[in-house]
Amino acid sequence: MRNEHYLIAHTIPIFSTLGEREFECLLNMTYLQSFPAGTQLIEEGDPSEFLHIILKGVIELFCSSNNRETTMFVLRPVSTFNLSAVLENTSYSMSARTLVKSKVLMVPAENMRKVIEVNAAFAHAMVSELAKRYRSLINAFREQRLLSSAERLANYLLRASEETSVGLQVKLTENRRTLAALLGMSPEHLSRAFNKLKDYGVEAKGGKIILANLKELKQFSESTG
Amino acid sequence: MRNEHYLIAHTIPIFSTLGEREFECLLNMTYLQSFPAGTQLIEEGDPSEFLHIILKGVIELFCSSNNRETTMFVLRPVSTFNLSAVLENTSYSMSARTLVKSKVLMVPAENMRKVIEVNAAFAHAMVSELAKRYRSLINAFREQRLLSSAERLANYLLRASEETSVGLQVKLTENRRTLAALLGMSPEHLSRAFNKLKDYGVEAKGGKIILANLKELKQFSESTG
DNA sequence: CGAGCCATTGACAGAGGTCAAGGCGTGTGG
């Protein structure tokens, strides 16, 4: 093991199946790079050269069409992106930029494809990872089509409260602008969505949100028209 | 080989890696069933028991929330659905129903998981299949967020023309109602979208669409606000 | 020929985006 960063990378699910030797092989020719905030790391459509592993900071994955842009995901350590493009040896399906100063491990795509060929457990881990991502993307797509902006926000807050809440308080990890983009709405509209949720016990003060009435909020997010 | 249906199933990419013996093993305890139009085959959230292979007919995959419903995919022979749920041994992420009389091969989910354990080539085929689906889903999601309904329709027609056109004529495989649901809009709005596209050389008469001006249509779908 | 389904059209309503203005907090420099 060369240093702490590699140890960190080894802990994530898709790499934990690998033995020391194979992991070393995977990391051959890997770059560790730091980027300032606002740096575009990859451009949608470019051929995939690396699997990116985010070790520090925040990365936004986004897509563009017709001079418009939408945020697909906001990623934090420790996670990877571009997996599907790398495995298929095709072009990136999304662009990526840093939202804050970030540290990224860049594993040559070819290494991934080589190791997958010889290591069945690694292939199974890929299957599992891709299936999970597929399912979560299905859910995001469904929410986009079926739920209003306020309902999407309610769902987001409820999920966040399951993961990170202290009592009824949720601490937002994104600023309002980023959260709006992630939920597929304008920043102005996010403000109004928060206002609407006040009726359901959502008190928002900066990055701290209090969900005073979980039951009503759930009811709103699940059954309102 | 037991009959023609199994031969057909053997031809699709994810199964073509399998030898005769493994394919037989996979199909152990498989059911071949016919369903009339409008039959719901699976319900979102139910535990996944089978990988479904559609041999004949048309299947709609859809999701529901808050008494609303949206069409995610419309599938025709020969293709599979539920792959991610089956591989992860978790619940279905979408519901499915027949749109017309259909014939479906139902492979026990456990068989899939067994064969993937012992056959590396099969695992690789799964990786490839999942990655492809992930990318096409990313694209659908992006279109839903970034494009207007008329632009989504234009893209749909352009894709269809690449695949199935005879000269400039495209034959629609779905009726208007289904097409509207697939593109994420109401049937009424689809009518208006077709009207808007008349300005760009789209002449629609029943199931036959003439794209009289591909260049302008492409321009509209890609760069209009 | 009539019933029924599907597609279209019109009128209306609601959701969400855009633009402009104002408020609030934070940090910096005088």
Place this chain on the structure above:
DNA sequence: CCACACGCCTTGACCTCTGTCAATGGCTCG
């Protein structure tokens, strides 16, 4: 320590896109 500037969030006004409801027309099938 205060004043100012800057960024971010919010608010209001307006407008576009899309859905809903109702009515109409056209087609198919009995």
